[in-house]
Amino acid sequence: MKFINLLLLAVVFVSCNSGSHKINTITADSDNGGLTLPEDFCALVVADDLGPARHIQVNDQGDIYISLNRLHKGGGIACLRDTTNDGRADLIQYFGRHHGTGIAFWNNHLYFGSDTLVVRYPMVYGQLLPHDGEEIVVTGLPINNQHAAKPLTFDQAGNLYVTVGAPSNACMEQTRTKGSPGMDPCPLLERHGGIWQFRADQLKQDQVEDGLRYATGIRHAVAVDWNGAENTLYALQHGRDQLHQFFPELYDEKQSAELPAEELLLVEEGSDFGWPYCYYDPITQQKVLGPEYGGDGTEVGVCAAKDDPILAFPAHVAPNDLLFYTGDMFPERYQNGAFIAFHGSWNRAPEVQEGYYVVFVPFEGKIPSGDWEIFADGFAGVSPVNSPADAQYRPCGLAQGPDGSLFVTDDVKGRVWRIMYNPAN
Amino acid sequence: MRQFYFYSIMLFVFVLGSCSGKKSANNNQEQSENPKELSDVTGTQALGEPHPGKAVYQKYCLTCHQSDGSGVPGMFPPLSPNEWIADKDKMIELMLNGQSGEITVNGEVYNSLMPAHDFLSDEQIADVISYVRMSFGNDLEAVSQEEVAAAR
Numbered sequence: 146m147k148f149i150n151l152l153l154l155a156v157v158f159v160s161c162n163s164g165s166h167k168i169n170t171i172t173a174d175s176d177n178g179g180l181t182l183p184e185d186f187c188a189l190v191v192a193d194d195l196g197p198a199r200h201i202q203v204n205d206q207g208d209i210y211i212s213l214n215r216l217h218k219g220g221g222i223a224c225l226r227d228t229t230n231d232g233r234a235d236l237i238q239y240f241g242r243h244h245g246t247g248i249a250f251w252n253n254h255l256y257f258g259s260d261t262l263v264v265r266y267p268m269v270y271g272q273l274l275p276h277d278g279e280e281i282v283v284t285g286l287p288i289n290n291q292h293a294a295k296p297l298t299f300d301q302a303g304n305l306y307v308t309v310g311a312p313s314n315a316c317m318e319q320t321r322t323k324g325s326p327g328m329d330p331c332p333l334l335e336r337h338g339g340i341w342q343f344r345a346d347q348l349k350q351d352q353v354e355d356g357l358r359y360a361t362g363i364r365h366a367v368a369v370d371w372n373g374a375e376n377t378l379y380a381l382q383h384g385r386d387q388l389h390q391f392f393p394e395l396y397d398e399k400q401s402a403e404l405p406a407e408e409l410l411l412v413e414e415g416s417d418f419g420w421p422y423c424y425y426d427p428i429t430q431q432k433v434l435g436p437e438y439g440g441d442g443t444e445v446g447v448c449a450a451k452d453d454p455i456l457a458f459p460a461h462v463a464p465n466d467l468l469f470y471t472g473d474m475f476p477e478r479y480q481n482g483a484f485i486a487f488h489g490s491w492n493r494a495p496e497v498q499e500g501y502y503v504v505f506v507p508f509e510g511k512i513p514s515g516d517w518e519i520f521a522d523g524f525a526g527v528s529p530v531n532s533p534a535d536a537q538y539r540p541c542g543l544a545q546g547p548d549g550s551l552f553v554t555d556d557v558k559g560r561v562w563r564i565m566y567n568p569a570n
Numbered sequence: 571m572r573q574f575y576f577y578s579i580m581l582f583v584f585v586l587g588s589c590s591g592k593k594s595a596n597n598n599q600e601q602s603e604n605p606k607e608l609s610d611v612t613g614t615q616a617l618g619e620p621h622p623g624k625a626v627y628q629k630y631c632l633t634c635h636q637s638d639g640s641g642v643p644g645m646f647p648p649l650s651p652n653e654w655i656a657d658k659d660k661m662i663e664l665m666l667n668g669q670s671g672e673i674t675v676n677g678e679v680y681n682s683l684m685p686a687h688d689f690l691s692d693e694q695i696a697d698v699i700s701y702v703r704m705s706f707g708n709d710l711e712a713v714s715q716e717e718v719a720a721a722r
Contacts, residue, residue: 321685491642534640
């Protein structure tokens, strides 16, 4: 009884402070969990060693749900609760028999995108663990040994969007083999390399029979989010690799490390962003024909008709999550802007690796109103990062808490940070 | 911070080396203090000639397995001592047929794809396997062209 009273008191205390920028009950870590942040922002480590933590969702009660890339401690979803209101998770349970990346709430259900299907579990208010009654929402998604993740998001009209990456670099006949030509048309695009739309409330939908290929020409999008204020879907593409390795006569190692740009895409029904035929050159700011399709690094060809990105990022830095910020904790300029978690590169070698950070992009309406800026850095713990194995942590997922805090996951060690704005400090 | 100083010194040594247009024995010695460069040293034969497998490694393997052979967590396994590197036949098979799907190396799970490298000559395959088996902390016997030819 005493315990329940205490709990009640704590809940009241927190709710009294919600909406204010003061974080009275939560103290950030003195080292911000190893992160470097803009002035007046601070951070704490919510949990550690959760397994390969990919995407993350936080519900209205502050409970945290994280998709895991492999089963860990018997589950594919880590469920976290802070029962003492210090911001640190002290109740951690594992749930679900699938592993994967996609995770999102819709209509009192937790949806989970494993590598081959989308399932959902009913949520019971107040209970940390979802209800065991698993339902299959989408089935028959292709198994990929490359780009296997099936991230997902919802619009406000009851549609579910699932990204299906291509198990390929540039649709060569023999995958990632020097000298092998690009297939034209690329048959992979029928079931891969795009974003598929399904009904959120319909069960056992088949990708081909029931799904709509909403957009195509996207090699692999792990970061996908619906911007509710603009009623528009956005995603980021992992661009192609190995230009120098396969075409040393056209690209040197440096060019191969800097090409092509990672792309922020405004996705509309029918969009075609050009993969595998095209890639985006951030220097000339245009899509050019890939060398597998006869391109020489400057020829545009069919790419003139493809959709361009709305913002370009450095090559190979691997955008793994996107979040449009709607909380009331961060200052005005962050409202409806985009946070993007970059996993960091592996394919810039022998150049140093880059991009182990979370960035912010200010938005006005549907498009960016300024250039991107690094928001949270220091995840790698070393500088420079010569090899990805040197990086201590790699950002992978983003979520907004009910108070407007920003949560970031890492899939190397399974750490979760909570970033807060507190001008009083 | 110490690391920063170290890299600054390394950069200085590197710049010195490239200005003079030749790499002195002294430079090589300096570099060998960097554990990242150990692979280069072990991959260099006594007379200073680079191992013939090193060029093959740099051209076909480095992008994924990295300069220091550390690989990419979750995707491409490291080439430091492990049960796969120790198995000659397995290494030859990997080069000829490639590999895809989930594997476990030194207790860590990797899930990606390595394309077949059967377009390389027997000599190139023997060279690069031999190079890997004597680099990145490995000290294992070389593989011969004949062994590759027999498996092909």
